[in-house]
Each structure stands twice: as structure tokens, then as C-alpha cells.
Amino acid sequence: MKPKIFITRKLPEEMVAPFREKYDVRMWDAEDAAVKRYVLLEEVKEAEVLWSVVSDAIDREVFETAKKLKIVANMAVGYNNVDIEAAKEHGVIVTNTPDVLTETTADLAFALLLATARRLYHAEEELRSGGWTSWSPMGYTGMDVGGATIGIIGMGRIGEAVARRATGFNMRILYHNRNRKPAAEEAYGAEYADMDTLLKEADFVVVLAPHTPETVGLIGERELALMKKTASIINVARGGIIDEQALYKALKNDVIWAAGLDVFETEPVPLNNPLLTLPNVTALPHIGSASIRTRIGMMELNAKAIHAVLEGREPENRVV
Ligand code: GLV
Numbered sequence: 355m356k357p358k359i360f361i362t363r364k365l366p367e368e369m370v371a372p373f374r375e376k377y378d379v380r381m382w383d384a385e386d387a388a389v390k391r392y393v394l395l396e397e398v399k400e401a402e403v404l405w406s407v408v409s410d411a412i413d414r415e416v417f418e419t420a421k422k423l424k425i426v427a428n429m430a431v432g433y434n435n436v437d438i439e440a441a442k443e444h445g446v447i448v449t450n451t452p453d454v455l456t457e458t459t460a461d462l463a464f465a466l467l468l469a470t471a472r473r474l475y476h477a478e479e480e481l482r483s484g485g486w487t488s489w490s491p492m493g494y495t496g497m498d499v500g501g502a503t504i505g506i507i508g509m510g511r512i513g514e515a516v517a518r519r520a521t522g523f524n525m526r527i528l529y530h531n532r533n534r535k536p537a538a539e540e541a542y543g544a545e546y547a548d549m550d551t552l553l554k555e556a557d558f559v560v561v562l563a564p565h566t567p568e569t570v571g572l573i574g575e576r577e578l579a580l581m582k583k584t585a586s587i588i589n590v591a592r593g594g595i596i597d598e599q600a601l602y603k604a605l606k607n608d609v610i611w612a613a614g615l616d617v618f619e620t621e622p623v624p625l626n627n628p629l630l631t632l633p634n635v636t637a638l639p640h641i642g643s644a645s646i647r648t649r650i651g652m653m654e655l656n657a658k659a660i661h662a663v664l665e666g667r668e669p670e671n672r673v674v
Contacts, residue, residue, distance in 0.1 A: 454651035460515030466614030505556025508563030565592035
């Protein structure tokens, strides 16, 4: 019997083909829907490999059901969707896909930063709906990015790539991280700041911390109140790090200027999420890593890790 691989999302056939000869490949193949929970639980029963994506909850129940599982290859850099403790207890390897997506995600962080500063979403909506009736001296005016202060919360690989972009915009760079990053301080002139100082002084707060019990709700009402009225907050990390209710109130009541969000507490974001009613919110469907080259690179890393484990080798990018 060939070892079974279950892939939770439809992949391009050229990514799957190399597995087909040696392995029994099963794949959830709906184009635009996440795998149904009962299908996942059924398919993992016999699977040695689970190829998951960021929207799949790979929780304890999955590990308890998947008696033959050797590896969860999670096609994302973040792995908060995988119960790491349960993986350890069941002796299952978990891998992720770092590095290939660093620059792409930093690009999107910067795109959101620029979009919120210059109100691009609001301005385009106006144009498309016929609201642009004349050129106006103060019409659609926003905030300058060049020379402003950026505050990066979470100075990992993506944080550093954002800092590098910020140097090109001649920005003052503050960062907050669990530990100091002397190399980033040296390379980008980044200054370490405690959270409150960063929130008070930054014109653009960019959240890039991982989703952990310590970072859930990290930015709430108190933190938003510390920010400047003219400042924006950008989240390309994970929903839940910013408290959405507190954010809604802060944006609605002009406590802060704008928010650029690629991630939400519930994804796909329900259309009745009040944040979507606000013109000073730019909202995107979790596309931080979504360039063609990067998504293929992520798939290649996943494939490599799976081949390694099935061939009895140590995979790269092992998180547990
Ligand atoms: C996407 O959110 C990722 O963690 O790669």
C-alpha cells in the first residue's frame, strides 16, 4: 500500500504530479472553499502526510484521529492554526514555509501603509461611484509617509524587510520585540522602544508579531488611545492581535486615523463585520504572501519537507 497524503486545498497539478507515482494522493479539490471538517477528519484517519493551509484548524482532534500521521506540512510561515503541543504528544513533525514569503509580505505591509496614509480605497471608491466632481484643494488629502515615523511591532524577518523599505522613505524607525536586534539597529538605524513609546511616537504602527497567547489582544483600547490621532495601524500578521471591537471604536471616533488590515479575528471576514463599514479601513483577504512566485515557492518548500520525511530524512523548516 502506498503511503497516503491528504492535501487540504486544490493545488496546481504540476505541484502534485511528483507525488502521484509513489504515494496515494488525496486532495480536497473545491476551487474556492476550505476543506469541510468532516472530510478532513475522515481523510486524516489513514494519512501519513497532511498538507495544510493557514485556514485549517489542525487541532488535537485531528492528531487523535490521524493514527498514521508523520508530518503536517503547513503552507504558511505562521503555524498558530496547528496545535503544536498535540503534535509533539503524538510524535508528528510540523514544518512551515518561512523566508520565501518575507519580501512579498513586507511589500503588502507597505502597500497597506501607503493605502491608509493616502486614503486610496476611499478615493477610488469615490471615483468609481461618481463622487469625484471636481479637483479640490483639500479633497482626499491624507498623511505623508516620507519622513514619518514607523513603529514595527515584531522585528522578525518580515519586520526587518519592512524596516529596509522604510529607509527608502527616509522614515524614523522604531521597533518593539521580545529581544533587541542589534543587527537591525545597525543596518536600518532602527531604535528599540517600549510598546507605549512606540505607540505614542509612531505615525504608522505595523503589527508583525506572531499569534501567541501573549500577543492576543496586544493592541486594545488602552494602546489605541496612546496612538496619535493622525496615526494608522497596519496588521499583516494575524487577526486577534488587535482587538477588533476596540479598533472599530477608535476608528469611528477619530482616536486614530486609519487601519490597513490583511487579517481578521474571523476569516473569511463576515460581511457584517462593522470594520467594513468604515471609509478609513483598507481591508484585504489575507494576501500577504500572495505573489505567484512566492506561493509556488511555499508549495515547493512544503513538497521538499514531505519528501524528506517520507524518505526518512530530517526536513528543513521543522517547527516541532
Ligand atoms: C500567512 O499568513 C502565513 O503565515 O504564511
